Amino acid sequence: xxxxxxxxxxxxxxxxxxxxxxxxxxxxxxxxxxxxxxxxxxxxxxxxxxxxxxxxxxxxxxxxxxxxxxxxxxxxxxxxxxxxxxxxxxxxxxxxxxxxxxxxxxxxxxxxxxxxxxxxxxxxxxxxxxxxxxxxxxxxxxxxxxxxxxxxxxxxxxxxxxxxxxxxxxxxxxxxxxxxxxxxxxxxxxxxxxxxxxxxxxxxxxxxxxxxxxxxxxxxxxxxxxxxxxxxxxxxxx
Amino acid sequence: xxxxxxxxxxxxxxxxxxxxxxxxxxxxxxxxxxxxxxxxxxxxxxxxxxxxxxxxxxxxxxxxxxxxxxxxxxxxxxxxxxxxxxxxxxxxxxxxxxxxxxxxxxxxxxxxxxxxxxxxxxxxxxxxxxxxxxxxxxxxxxxxxxxxxxxxxxxxxxxxxxxxxxxxxxxxxxxxxxxxxxxxxxxxxxxxxxxxxxxxxxxxxxxxxxxxxxxxxxxxxxxxxxxxxxxxxxxxxxxxxxxxxxxxxxxxxxxxxxxxxxxxxxxxxxxxxxxxxxxxxxxxxxxxxxxxxxxxxxxxxxxxxxxxxxxxxxxxxxxxxxxxxxxxxxxxxxxxxxxxxxxxxxxxxxxxxxxxxxxxxxxxxxxxxxxxxxxxxxxxxxxxxxxxxxxxxxxx
Numbered sequence: 308x309x310x311x312x313x314x315x316x317x318x319x320x321x322x323x324x325x326x327x328x329x330x331x332x333x334x335x336x337x338x339x340x341x342x343x344x345x346x347x348x349x350x351x352x353x354x355x356x357x358x359x360x361x362x363x364x365x366x367x368x369x370x371x372x373x374x375x376x377x378x379x380x381x382x383x384x385x386x387x388x389x390x391x392x393x394x395x396x397x398x399x400x401x402x403x404x405x406x407x408x409x410x411x412x413x414x415x416x417x418x419x420x421x422x423x424x425x426x427x428x429x430x431x432x433x434x435x436x437x438x439x440x441x442x443x444x445x446x447x448x449x450x451x452x453x454x455x456x457x458x459x460x461x462x463x464x465x466x467x468x469x470x471x472x473x474x475x476x477x478x479x480x481x482x483x484x485x486x487x488x489x490x491x492x493x494x495x496x497x498x499x500x501x502x503x504x505x506x507x508x509x510x511x512x513x514x515x516x517x518x519x520x521x522x523x524x525x526x527x528x529x530x531x532x533x534x535x536x537x538x539x540x541x542x543x544x545x
Numbered sequence: 546x547x548x549x550x551x552x553x554x555x556x557x558x559x560x561x562x563x564x565x566x567x568x569x570x571x572x573x574x575x576x577x578x579x580x581x582x583x584x585x586x587x588x589x590x591x592x593x594x595x596x597x598x599x600x601x602x603x604x605x606x607x608x609x610x611x612x613x614x615x616x617x618x619x620x621x622x623x624x625x626x627x628x629x630x631x632x633x634x635x636x637x638x639x640x641x642x643x644x645x646x647x648x649x650x651x652x653x654x655x656x657x658x659x660x661x662x663x664x665x666x667x668x669x670x671x672x673x674x675x676x677x678x679x680x681x682x683x684x685x686x687x688x689x690x691x692x693x694x695x696x697x698x699x700x701x702x703x704x705x706x707x708x709x710x711x712x713x714x715x716x717x718x719x720x721x722x723x724x725x726x727x728x729x730x731x732x733x734x735x736x737x738x739x740x741x742x743x744x745x746x747x748x749x750x751x752x753x754x755x756x757x758x759x760x761x762x763x764x765x766x767x768x769x770x771x772x773x774x775x776x777x778x779x780x781x782x783x784x785x786x787x788x789x790x791x792x793x794x795x796x797x798x799x800x801x802x803x804x805x806x807x808x809x810x811x812x813x814x815x816x817x818x819x820x821x822x823x824x825x826x827x828x829x830x831x832x833x834x835x836x837x838x839x840x841x842x843x844x845x846x847x848x849x850x851x852x853x854x855x856x857x858x859x860x861x862x863x864x865x866x867x868x869x870x871x872x873x874x875x876x877x878x879x880x881x882x883x884x885x886x887x888x889x890x891x892x893x894x895x896x897x898x899x900x901x902x903x904x905x906x907x908x909x910x911x912x913x914x915x916x917x918x919x920x921x922x923x924x925x926x927x928x929x930x931x932x933x934x935x936x937x938x939x940x941x
Contacts, residue, residue, distance in 0.1 A: 346735060353739045357574060357746045364750040368757040375765040377772075395627040396674065396696060399689055401766040406773030408784040441789050448793070449596075450850045453604045455790050456683045457614075464682055478626075482619055486682065489614035493607075515787040518780050518805060 414511040417491040419503035488538040496543040508535040577748040580705045581871035587703035589860030591657025609679045631675040659708020670695045687854030700751030760823040767819030779809030793850035
């Protein structure tokens with residue numbers, strides 16, 4: 308043997324050689340050879356542990372499968388069990404660009420409002436947050452998560468929890484609204500500086516032209532422009 | 546004696562079943578499978594996470610720190626709802642965060658190098674879980690895969706090859722030389738054996754879970770795509786190539802997008818490869834499939850600016866290459882070195898041949914495999930191919 312590891316492997320192998328034999332005929336082994344009771348108990352313990360390991364792995368694999376597979380009768384029926392096992396650490400979603408990749412680009416713009424001492428309200432011009440992300444991605448071998456994922460996923464989370472209207476009805480919806488407004492406030496503050504009390508977002512959704520239409524020949528039309536309500540911010544107030 | 550009589554009395558199917566069970570038992574408890582592949586996973590994910598942490602160094606506070614728009618308060622609130630655990634949630638102080646970030650760097654590096662690997666694998670899992678959970682709304686598929694693998698790798702003996710641990714054991718064995726091991730009591734020996742078997746079983750179960758996980762990943766990604774109209778019509782990649790946040794090289798994306806035929810073929814190939822993936826793993830077909838997947842992931846990394854995601858996928862694919870492939874790698878390197886050596890002599894050659902004995906792989910594998918065969922039988926192991934299959938197509 309050239310190394311200690313390989314020597315260890317051989318030990319493991321020799322050990323296993325006795326494994327199958329005893330498994331085949333446990334009673335025949337136990338009775339005549341007269342193993343001490345302690346050894347027998349250890350063997351039984353070992354077998355139990357092995358079977359338990361195997362059982363847990365198989366159960367894990369089945370439950371993960373039911374979690375990632377499209378919803379079906381089995382996964383619907385056992386959903387409490389599946390969720391209890393999979394969440395939070397084994398949660399996963401492999402719908403990568405499926406069933407269809409997104410066919411829109413979103414532009415998220417923000418503006419802020421500042422109440423002056425005299426009660427007058429000053430509103431800033433719109434600031435394109437997505438354009439900053441876009442230029443941070445361009446010509447980058449390894450774009451940052453802050454550019455590719457932060458705003459995009461915050462907006463996805465907001466839409467998930469709010470749907471079409473902007474009233475936060477659940478705890479999660481409130482959290483997502485807070486997150487989104489924090490991102491916007493931080494970015495506007497980093498860009499313009501200064502203090503402000505309110506922030507407002509506008510989301511312009513532009514659909515990707517169908518294949519065949521030459522890029523640039525026809526201006527892409529905004530499908531949707533969603534104006535969100537003014538949100539009070541505390542992070543960058545005075 | 547009695548058992549023999551019983552066995553002959555058993556019907557054919559029973560004997561067959563018994564044989565299968567015995568073989569499966571031998572496979573499960575016999576030896577840790579795919580030690581090279583799992584080491585590749587360790588090195589791959591350790592390195593990827595290290596690179597990721599370093600890449601996000603300028604943004605670390607924005608992503609995981611107390612200054613993040615996903616404030617510590619929001620994170621606490623979400624952890625309470627989901628039951629997640631994160632060391633970053635223990636304190637909101639900036640110093641503590643910087644300490645954790647440093648710890649994460651060190652842990653990833655040491656895990657990659659395989660220093661005290663079992664302890665490091667636990668630490669690495671804790672680090673990845675903590676950082677992933679803290680920025681859960683900034684993660685993508687690549688992060689998710691790294692998290693899952695970090696958790697599964699805790700179960701495996703991922704430090705037995707290509708690691709500092711392996712080096713240390715080798716040196717210790719050399720130093721010990723011919724001195725015989727002190728005789729242990731029977732009890733201690735039995736305990737040691739039981740421990741070894743348990744480690745092997747947990748490792749093998751871990752490898753099974755990892756392999757199944759990768760199959761589910763590809764299988765479900767493919768199944769969901771089959772349901773989509775754009776994948777069917779061959780236009781899916783057109784839309785992917787036009788996503789502004791995943792277009793680091795607009796000119797390149799535009800160039801690819803103009804080749805409608807290429808886009809359609811790539812789309813169909815992607816779906817086919819993903820759906821077929823779980824079914825080709827046990828034959829020689831896996832080499833061309835894995836090669837094509839490698840190409841696909843490199844394409845994604847460059848075209849879409851997703852190197853972390855692609856890297857995580859490529860490392861995951863590596864789990865399906867048999868140990869024979871990895872022990873053959875040094876030969877391949879040597880041959881390549883020799884070829885370049887003929888043009889550019891000494892240094893390359895010396896480096897190539899120098900790495901070979903250090904791994905201790907090829908030389909040691911011969912006798913080991915001979916010992917294994919009776920227990921392992923016709924093993925169609927998770928990551929080992931059928932005995933007939935030969936190592937990579939592009940050797941000659």
